[in-house]
Amino acid sequence: MYTNHSPLKFPKNFLWGGATAANQVEGAWNVDGKGMTIEDCLPYREVGVADLTKQFAFSSKDLEEALNAGPEANYPKRRGIDFYHYYKEDIKMFAEMGYKVFRMSICWSRIFTDPEDEQPNEAGIAFYLDMFKECKKYGIEPLVTLSHYDVPLALVQKYRGWYGREAVELFVKYARVCFERFGSYVKYWLTFNEVDAMLRHPVTSGGLIEDQFNDVPFEQAMYQAMHHQMIASAKAVQIGHELCPDSLIGCMMTKLCFYPFTCKPEDNLATQQRMRTLYRYVDIQVFGEYPIYLKKEISNKGYTVHFEEGDAEELKKGTVDFVSFSYYMTSCWAASTEGLEMSPGNTVNGVKNPYLPSSEWGWQTDASGLRYSLVELYDRYRKPLFIVENGLGAKDKVSEDGKVHDPYREEYLKEHVCAMSDAINEDGVDLMGYTWWGCIDLVSESTRQLSKRYGFIYVDEDDYGNGTFKRIKKDSFNYYKQVIESNGENID
Ligand code: BG6
Numbered sequence: 001m002y003t004n005h006s007p008l009k010f011p012k013n014f015l016w017g018g019a020t021a022a023n024q025v026e027g028a029w030n031v032d033g034k035g036m037t038i039e040d041c042l043p044y045r046e047v048g049v050a051d052l053t054k055q056f057a058f059s060s061k062d063l064e065e066a067l068n069a070g071p072e073a074n075y076p077k078r079r080g081i082d083f084y085h086y087y088k089e090d091i092k093m094f095a096e097m098g099y100k101v102f103r104m105s106i107c108w109s110r111i112f113t114d115p116e117d118e119q120p121n122e123a124g125i126a127f128y129l130d131m132f133k134e135c136k137k138y139g140i141e142p143l144v145t146l147s148h149y150d151v152p153l154a155l156v157q158k159y160r161g162w163y164g165r166e167a168v169e170l171f172v173k174y175a176r177v178c179f180e181r182f183g184s185y186v187k188y189w190l191t192f193n194e195v196d197a198m199l200r201h202p203v204t205s206g207g208l209i210e211d212q213f214n215d216v217p218f219e220q221a222m223y224q225a226m227h228h229q230m231i232a233s234a235k236a237v238q239i240g241h242e243l244c245p246d247s248l249i250g251c252m253m254t255k256l257c258f259y260p261f262t263c264k265p266e267d268n269l270a271t272q273q274r275m276r277t278l279y280r281y282v283d284i285q286v287f288g289e290y291p292i293y294l295k296k297e298i299s300n301k302g303y304t305v306h307f308e309e310g311d312a313e314e315l316k317k318g319t320v321d322f323v324s325f326s327y328y329m330t331s332c333w334a335a336s337t338e339g340l341e342m343s344p345g346n347t348v349n350g351v352k353n354p355y356l357p358s359s360e361w362g363w364q365t366d367a368s369g370l371r372y373s374l375v376e377l378y379d380r381y382r383k384p385l386f387i388v389e390n391g392l393g394a395k396d397k398v399s400e401d402g403k404v405h406d407p408y409r410e411e412y413l414k415e416h417v418c419a420m421s422d423a424i425n426e427d428g429v430d431l432m433g434y435t436w437w438g439c440i441d442l443v444s445e446s447t448r449q450l451s452k453r454y455g456f457i458y459v460d461e462d463d464y465g466n467g468t469f470k471r472i473k474k475d476s477f478n479y480y481k482q483v484i485e486s487n488g489e490n491i492d
Contacts, residue, residue, distance in 0.1 A: 002367035004418035006425050010488040015141065015432055017101035018094055018439020018456070019389055021148035021193065023077050025442045026107065028084035032123035035109035037150035038161075038207050041066035044074040044448050044463060052347060055446055058203040059211050063156075074464055076443045076450065081459045082469050083440075087131050089471065090440055093457055095138035097477060098484035102140050103388050103435040104131070105148035105193065106182075108174050114154045115170040120177050132185035142186050143388065143435065145252065146175055146236065148193040149445065151207035161207020162198070162225035165308070168232045175236035176243070183244035190324055190388070191233035194254040196281050198226050200347050204445070220303040227305045230284050234318025248321045251285040252388060253278065254346060255325035255377070257369045258333040261351045266335035274333045279380065286323060286381050288316040322432060323381050326389030330356070330369035347446060361393055361452060367415035374423035374431065384430045390416055391437035393444065393452040396474065404458045404474035413476070414491045417483060436480065440471070456480050 023039035030036070041063055047054040069075065083090060094102055108115065110124030135142050151161050159166045175191075194205070199222055202208040206225040213221050233251070240249045258274050260267040276293060283291040289312070298305055331343050331350025343352035344362040356364040370390070377385055392412040396404050413436070423429040438454025441461075449463045456477040461467035482490055 002371075002415040002419050005422050008418065008421045008489045008491065009425055010421065011424070011431075012487070014487060015101040015143075015386075015434070016484040016488070017099040017103065017140070017143070017433065017435045018097075019103035019143075019435035019437050020083070020439065020442055021105045021145065021150075021445075022107040022110075023080070023105075023148065023150040024438075024445060025080045025083035025440070027078065027080035027082040029078040031084070032127065033110070033113050033121040034107065034124065035113040036153040037107065037109050038153060038156055038203060039077040039150045040075060041153065042075065042077060042204070042448060043069075044076050052344065052349070052446060055448075056201045056203065056347075058209060060209055063209065076448045076463070076465070079461075079465055081440065081442055081450075081461060084127070086469065086471070088134055090457070091131070091134045091138065091140070093471065093473070093477075094439065095140060097439075097456065097481045099138075099140050099439075100484075101143050101188070101433055101435060102135055103143040103145065105145035105150075106178060107150050108147065108171075109150065109152045111174055111177055112152070112170075115152050115167075115174065116154065116158075120181075125177075125181050128182060129185070132182060136185060141188060143188040143190070143386075144178070144182070144186050145190040145193050146178060147171070147191065149204045151204070153207075156207035156209070160209070160212055160221075162228050163206070163208055163213075163221050165228060168228050168235070171232040172235045172239065175232075176239050179240050179243040179247075183240075183247065186244075187247055189240055189247055189249045190252045191236050191249065191285075191320075192229055193252050194326060195229065195233070195251055195285065196253055196278060197347065198222055198229070217303065219301065223298055223303055223305050226281060227307070227311075230281065231311055231314055233285060234288075234314045237318040237320060238314075250322040250324045250386060251282055251320045252324045252326070253282045255327045255373045256346065256348055257327075257330040257366075257373050258350055259330060259353065261332040261334040261340065264335070267333070270335040271333040282323065282381070284315060285320050286383060288319045290315075320383070322384040322386055323377060324386035324388040325373070325377065326437065327370050327373055327387060328365075328390065328437075329359075329363040330366040331364055359392060360395055361447075363393070365392065365412060367412075367419040370416050371419040371423045371427070374420070374429045375427045378427070378429040384432050386432045387420070387434045389437035390434065391454040393438070393454050395451060396441075396453045396458060398458065398460075398472065402472070404472055406474045406476050409456075409474070409476040410479045413480065413483065417488050417491055421488060
């Protein structure tokens with residue numbers, strides 16, 4: 001249980017809010033000129049909460065099945081929570097909670113039905129424009145992710161996703177349209193969500209389907225695809241700065257955190273090595289070049305990453321203004337994990353920490369780890385930080401009184417607010433804001449369950465798409481409202 005060490009205090013302009021991603025909320029997968037994305041092809045699988053390998057497995061056969069699936073098939077991302085039609089109602093509720101910022105993502109395939117189209121899809125542009133206007137009406141700043149996992153299917157089919165160098169210029173074209181058309185409404189931007197994720201789940205992050213890579217080792221293909229995202233991000237940052245000089249453009253990483261399981265030197269070393277893999281690509285986005293340990297990692301495996309002429313300069317010129325990250329849990333690591341109990345986490349497994357509680361999905365919640373992470377990131381990057389995802393997935397129930405009582409969510413939030421406050425006031429971390437992940441229930445990324453609920457707002461829908469989509473404010477809705485109203489000072 002984390003309690004604050006010094007009085008709770010947040011900067012006056014601290015950006016409190018909530019976060020979502022297009023592919024997990026919008027639904028409306030085939031309307032108004034939207035092209036398909038890889039996310040529309042991910043089926044619901046009854047494989048248990050901890051089995052990440054099976055959840056993320058995806059073959060050309062799965063793709064084929066998805067393309068031929070009838071309306072009875074369960075592809076949860078296709079329906080999301082129908083935010084596409086409910087966004088006005090939902091943003092109104094975010095405003096009622098007092099949000100200063102709303103993190104959302106633009107679906108590339110709404111802006112370009114096919115990334116190779118010459119002209120953007122005006123219906124898609126109109127949708128986001130209206131959403132931004134709606135936010136502005138309530139004084140909410142949009143925080144926009146340009147790419148949150150929904151790789152356009154056409155890119156997968158034509159170029160094997162981000163493995164194809166073509167993806168870079170196509171993304172740049174899309175980013176340019178976003179800056180041009182939305183720049184007057186949007187100040188805060190992120191290029192790629194969890195930019196380190198491709199090496200853990202290459203299908204959703206990069207559109208790379210393993211069985212399509214017989215000509216090149218799959219891991220090498222992933223490093224190459226990562227390189228393309230690095231170049232695309234660096235170019236997008238430059239265009240954004242040029243077209244929208246007041247904008248702030250950040251990177252976004254999965255802030256995992258591993259503690260050594262014991263104080264044995266070899267466990268410490270193994271943990272340090274594992275922790276460093278988290279920073280490989282953020283180091284590039286912040287410092288503008290590949291860190292030496294990443295170069296070694298690639299060459300020691302016998303791989304090469306192909307740089308086109310000018311790539312190194314692009315990386316140098318396209319560094320980010322701030323570092324944002326997701327944070328949910330921690331776990332431990334050891335030189336040998338044989339015989340040790342493991343625990344699942346955000347797309348990783350770690351050694352189970354005997355001192356931490358676990359969520360219903362086995363994630364070990366740990367507010368101290370948030371402070372630890374803030375300190376670590378600020379010491380490393382010396383850039384303003386932004387927590388753009390943090391939250392608790394739980395099995396909420398509508399009680400007989402028609403309400404949703406979720407004290408566990410309030411408890412989680414409270415502890416993390418304390419940890420942030422201490423990081424700011426005791427450790428001197430420059431923290432721009434905090435957006436709670438899944439501020440309204442949404443489709444889980446890893447399990448595709450709606451029943452893994454994060455929201456302050458309940459959505460009447462189950463894992464199979466049954467329900468009315470009606471929204472219900474949970475108890476935590478008023479709790480977060482109180483936290484924001486008091487600028488983080490009233491958490492009781
Ligand atoms: C982050 C992703 O990794 O974790 C989100 O950016 C995701 O898209 C979130 O939803 C929580 O993970 P999950 O698997 O519980 O949805």
